[in-house]
Amino acid sequence: MSTRFDHVAINKKANIYYDGKVISYNLLFPNLSQKTVGVILPSIVGFDTHAPEIIEIVAGKCKVRLSETEPWINFEAGQRFHVERESHFDLEALEPVHYVRHFVND
DSSP: OOSOOOSOEEOSSOEEEGGGTEEEEEEEOTTSOEEEEEEEOSEEEEEEOSSOEEEEEEESEEEEESSTTSOOEEEETTOEEEEOTTOEEEEEESSOEEEEEEEOOO
């Protein structure tokens, strides 16, 4: 897992959700691909997706439920999980979770 991104543009305005428990920034790469990097403070939050995504856990520990019928799965630094297009997932941050959200072109 790489520890940095080179040659990117970053939107200066943060994305702030769940009363400040989730803060992220959008990155734009020269090839026009996009990612977000952020932190989720201890809480349970839910996200809707429009495109397939890969969520990379950079630091921290969390539990993820990819649908209401699925069990919670533990993730920690160095791991990642895939989210289908047009879906919803819940994430419980057990401690501050630093993440990268990779948007996948399909």
